[in-house]
Amino acid sequence: MARTKPHFHPDPQPQPKPTAFLSAPLVLLLLLGLFACPCKSGPPPLAQPPLLSGQPFIIFWGIRDSSCFDRADARSFGMEPERIAVFYEDTLGNYPYFIDKSTPVNKGLPQHTRLNSHIQKLQQDLDAALPSPRYLGLGVLRWAEWLPQWSRNREKQAMYQEASRKELKDNFVSLQVDFEAAAQSVMMESLREVKRLRPKALWGFSPYPSCNNNDPTQTALSNYTGRCPPAEAALNDELLWLWKRCSALYPLLTLDKLQVEASSHSISKNRSNEKLTKQEENSLKHYFDLPVFPMVKSVYVSTKTFLSQTDLVNTIGESAAMGTAGIVIWDKSEPKTEFVQKVLGPYIMNITTATQLCSASLCQGRGRCVRLDPDSSAYLHLPPSSTVTGKFITTSLRGKKTGRKGSSPRHGPTLSLCKRKRHRNGHDTLQLQSPAEMLPRLQLYR
Structure with missing residues (x-):
């Protein structure tokens, strides 16, 4: 099947939103003045x-085609192309699937997989x-191609249920139990x-867990959450x-051009939040124990436009x-x-x-900033009038001092935590949060 190439267009509706500007000393004084507050309520x-x-x-460039990468020049914008490996159904082991029925x-x-042969092929593919x-x-x-839970194999994936029924029609076994045990x-x-062969990598499956919160009949409703x-x-x-x-979680974030802005925001927020919520299970040690890297498609599903x-x-x-460890540009x-x-x-x-500056200012480089209220629309953004220079980024990453406590960095952008304001004409702007709203929750590293 031929793939439709995305067509670039400026997409003027909606326009990129302006961000309110506040002087660097005042912003950092507000942030540093609030730093001690979260630590008083108990261990983070x-x-x-x-x-x-x-x-x-961290932004990972998950597009492996070298010619495509050269054209896009992702490295010049700080994306990581070398530290990401995405394996598909035909690139690792003897994964069983159907091209069609x-x-x-x-x-x-x-159910028909010979694990010894699969693992042997997996080792060869991984080494390559x-x-x-x-x-x-x-x-x-x-x-x-299929999901490990019988009831979740719907629509196109229903062929795996049909094939299982044909294969096992003369056996007295539970189709669901047999399929799920083999898939697991x-x-x-x-x-x-x-994990045994590449123990330093962060391994996980995508798109698990699934949220299934993009039903068009629901996203069009005014009360859609x-x-x-x-x-x-x-x-x-x-x-x-x-x-x-798993040693990491990889939610899949895809949007459709037909989805309105509020729905897009809710879909993304709750898919990421569902991944973080899974870590609340009692068997896991800490709420933030597993890093989360949403896999973001750079095009809309139906139109293939950016x-x-x-x-x-x-x-x-x-x-x-939401405090994820990064994202993967995947396409x-x-x-x-x-x-x-x-x-x-x-x-x-x-x-x-912005995330580096917030981490350095509020966490002394020992954690990341997380939105205090998950349902708010506060973001970590830099004012558009700021100039991001290579010198500032390098200094920040190396952990060098950028000035005395309470002052702004001598070079580089100022930080603002912003929220959206909807105007009567339907347009949005990003506004600087008030001091009470700016207080983020701190996520410290172990």
């Missing part, structure tokens, strides 16, 4: 240290893709092996065996505000040069620098 939740020191929020690959069903045993980066198993075995053994349906949340609770073995400035905030900005290779240089790249420079 602990998180794993960032994968790369000094970078509380009559074309199985590796016998099609997890990541030759260094000390690989330090993200490892994403993007196996989504394939996933667990694969995860165990990649974006929360995961109770039935989906209950199914996620049954995947505890998976959360206990995300607008507003929806970059609804995906990347929302992820940073098939398409010409992206103009989009990266004019829209995506500058926004990424803005938000990664």
